[in-house]
Amino acid sequence: MAGRVYIVGAGATKVGEHWDRSLRELAVEALLSAVKDAGIDKRDVEALYVGNMMSGMLQGQEHLGALVATWAGIPGAAACKIEAACGSGGVAVHQAYLAVASGLYDCVAVVGVEKMTDALPSDASAALATAEDQEYVVFTGATFVSLNALLYRLYLDRYGVKQEKVAAFPVHCHKMAVNNPYAQFRRAVTLEEVMASPLVADPLRLLECAPIGDGAAALILCSERYLKRNPRDELVEVAGTAVATDVLSAHERRDPLAVAALRRAVEAATRRAGVEVADIDVLEVHDAFSILGVLSLEARGEGWRLVEEGQLEPGGKIPTNTMGGLKARGHPVGATGVYQVFDLVVQLRGEAGANQVEGAELGMAQNFGGVASTVAVNVLRRAR
Amino acid sequence: MVWVESAPRAWREGTRRYRLIGGKCPSCGGLVYPHRQVCPYCGREGLEAVALPRRGRVVTYAVVRNPPRGFEGREPYVIAVVELEGGARVLAQLTDVRPEDVRVGMEVEAVFRRYREQSPSGVIEYGVKFRPAI
Numbered sequence: 001m002a003g004r005v006y007i008v009g010a011g012a013t014k015v016g017e018h019w020d021r022s023l024r025e026l027a028v029e030a031l032l033s034a035v036k037d038a039g040i041d042k043r044d045v046e047a048l049y050v051g052n053m054m055s056g057m058l059q060g061q062e063h064l065g066a067l068v069a070t071w072a073g074i075p076g077a078a079a080c081k082i083e084a085a086c087g088s089g090g091v092a093v094h095q096a097y098l099a100v101a102s103g104l105y106d107c108v109a110v111v112g113v114e115k116m117t118d119a120l121p122s123d124a125s126a127a128l129a130t131a132e133d134q135e136y137v138v139f140t141g142a143t144f145v146s147l148n149a150l151l152y153r154l155y156l157d158r159y160g161v162k163q164e165k166v167a168a169f170p171v172h173c174h175k176m177a178v179n180n181p182y183a184q185f186r187r188a189v190t191l192e193e194v195m196a197s198p199l200v201a202d203p204l205r206l207l208e209c210a211p212i213g214d215g216a217a218a219l220i221l222c223s224e225r226y227l228k229r230n231p232r233d234e235l236v237e238v239a240g241t242a243v244a245t246d247v248l249s250a251h252e253r254r255d256p257l258a259v260a261a262l263r264r265a266v267e268a269a270t271r272r273a274g275v276e277v278a279d280i281d282v283l284e285v286h287d288a289f290s291i292l293g294v295l296s297l298e299a300r301g302e303g304w305r306l307v308e309e310g311q312l313e314p315g316g317k318i319p320t321n322t323m324g325g326l327k328a329r330g331h332p333v334g335a336t337g338v339y340q341v342f343d344l345v346v347q348l349r350g351e352a353g354a355n356q357v358e359g360a361e362l363g364m365a366q367n368f369g370g371v372a373s374t375v376a377v378n379v380l381r382r383a384r
Numbered sequence: 385m386v387w388v389e390s391a392p393r394a395w396r397e398g399t400r401r402y403r404l405i406g407g408k409c410p411s412c413g414g415l416v417y418p419h420r421q422v423c424p425y426c427g428r429e430g431l432e433a434v435a436l437p438r439r440g441r442v443v444t445y446a447v448v449r450n451p452p453r454g455f456e457g458r459e460p461y462v463i464a465v466v467e468l469e470g471g472a473r474v475l476a477q478l479t480d481v482r483p484e485d486v487r488v489g490m491e492v493e494a495v496f497r498r499y500r501e502q503s504p505s506g507v508i509e510y511g512v513k514f515r516p517a518i
Contacts, residue, residue, distance in 0.1 A: 149446035202447035
C-alpha cells in the first residue's frame with residue numbers, strides 16, 4: 001500500500017522569452033520559490049527530478065540532475081533528468097510521487113524546465129521532432145506540427161466538423177490567460193484572428209499552435225511523516241497518478257483518433273485516486289495544438305461543443321485550462337507537465353483570483369509526450 | 385536535419401526504405417511498415433518480412449510550410465499517411481502533385497525519390513514518395 005503524498009510547495013517563473021536568463025537560472029528560481037512556498041529547509045530535499053526534453057540539443061547540456069542540484073545549493077540530493085518528450089514534466093511528477101510513496105524518501109523536489117529561445121526556431125523545431133521516429137517519420141521532412149495536422153484533418157474529415165469549431169479552443173485559453181501573471185500571452189484573441197493567422201502546416205494555423213518559450217515550474221512533494229514534523233494549512237494531495245504509452249507514431253495506431261494512452265492513464269489515475277472522471281472540478285489538458293485540446297475532451301462529450309457552450313470556463317461544467325493552457329500560459333516543453341500541476345495547486349488552494357473555480361476539490365492534469373504517445377495523468381485533491 | 389551525420393545509418397535503412405519492406409504478424413495478422421522483429425500490437429516475435437504493395441490511398445495529409453533544416457526551400461510540400469493495399473500504413477511525402485490538388489482517398493503509387501542531404505558534403509538519402517496513380 002502506497003503512502004500518501006502531499007504537495008507542500010509550488011513555484012514557477014513567468015513563461016516567456018527570457019533572453020537574459022539561462023536554463024539553470026530558470027530552474028533554480030522556480031525550485032527556490034517552491035522551497036520558500038513550502039517553508040522548509042532546502043537541505044531537507046532528498047531527491048530531485050528534473051523534467052526536461054531538449055537541453056542536450058539546444059544547450060548541449062545533459063546531466064541536469066547534478067547541475068540543478070549544484071546551482072540550487074542541494075548537492076548530495078539523489079538527482080536525475082526525466083525525459084518523455086513534451087510529457088517530461090508530468091512523468092517527472094509521477095516519478096517524484098513514486099519516490100515518496102515507496103517510503104524511501106520523505107521530501108522530494110520536481111522541477112520542469114525548458115529553454116527554447118537559445119536556438120533558432122528551425123533548430124527548436126527539429127529538436128521537437130525528436131519526439132517522433134527519426135528513421136521513418138522525421139526522415140520524410142515531417143515536422144511535429146505537421147504530424148498533428150494529419151490528425152486534425154482526419155478529425156475534421158471523419159466527423160464533418162468545421163475548422164472554426166476546433167479553432168475556438170485557443171480563443172478560450174487566451175481569455176483565461178489574461179488573469180494569469182505567469183502566462184506568456186496575457187491577451188485575448190478572437191476566432192477571426194485565429195482563422196486569419198498564417199498556415200503552419202495545413203490545416204493548422206499559427207494561432208492554433210502553442211508558442212515557443214522558456215520557463216520553469218517546481219513542486220515540493222512530501223510524506224505524511226514529514227508533514228507531521230512540518231505542518232502547513234493549505235494542503236494538496238497527489239491522489240492518483242499514472243503514465244501510459246501508445247504505439248509511438250499515430251499513423252501506426254489502429255485508430256489514430258482514439259488517444260488510447262489518454263484513456264488508459266485516466267482510467268488508472270482515477271482508480272488509484274478512488275474518484276470518477278465526472279468528479280473532476282478543474283482540468284488541465286495538453287493543448288499543444290487546438291486539435292489535441294478538443295480530442296482530450298472527447299471523454300466528456302463532443303470536445304468542440306463543450307468549448308462552444310462555454311463549459312470550459314470557471315463557472316462551466318468542466319473548467320479546463322483555467323490559467324491559459326499550453327496555448328496562452330505557454331509551453332516550455334519539458335516544464336509543461338509541472339506547470340499544469342502548479343496551476344491546479346493554485347486553483348485547489350483558492351488562489352486563482354478572477355479565474356477561481358469555486359469550491360474546487362479535485363483537479364486533473366493530462367500531459368502528452370509526442371502525439372499522445374506518452375500520457376501522464378496526475379490527479380490532485382484538496383486536503384486539510 | 386540530422387543531429388549527427390552518419391553514413392552507416394543511411395546505408396542500414398536502404399533496403400527497408402527503397403523496397404517498402406514491411407512486417408506481417410503470424411498471430412494477429414497485423415501488417416506494419418517498416419519490418420521489425422516484434423509486433424507492436426500483440427507482442428508476437430518473429431514478424432515475416434514482406435515486400436508491401438506499392439499502391440494505396442491517402443488517408444490524411446498535411447502541407448508543410450515551415451520546413452525543418454535540410455528541407456528549406458522545398459516548401460510547401462505534402463506529407464501524407466498512405467494506406468497500402470492490404471492495410472499497412474506508410475508516412476511519406478507526396479510528389480508530382482500540387483498541394484491544392486491533393487484529396488483524402490486519392491489513389492497513389494510509390495516512386496523512388498531523393499529525400500535529403502545530411503549536410504552539403506554529406507550522404508544523400510533516398511526513399512519512397514507517392515504520386516497520383518497513373
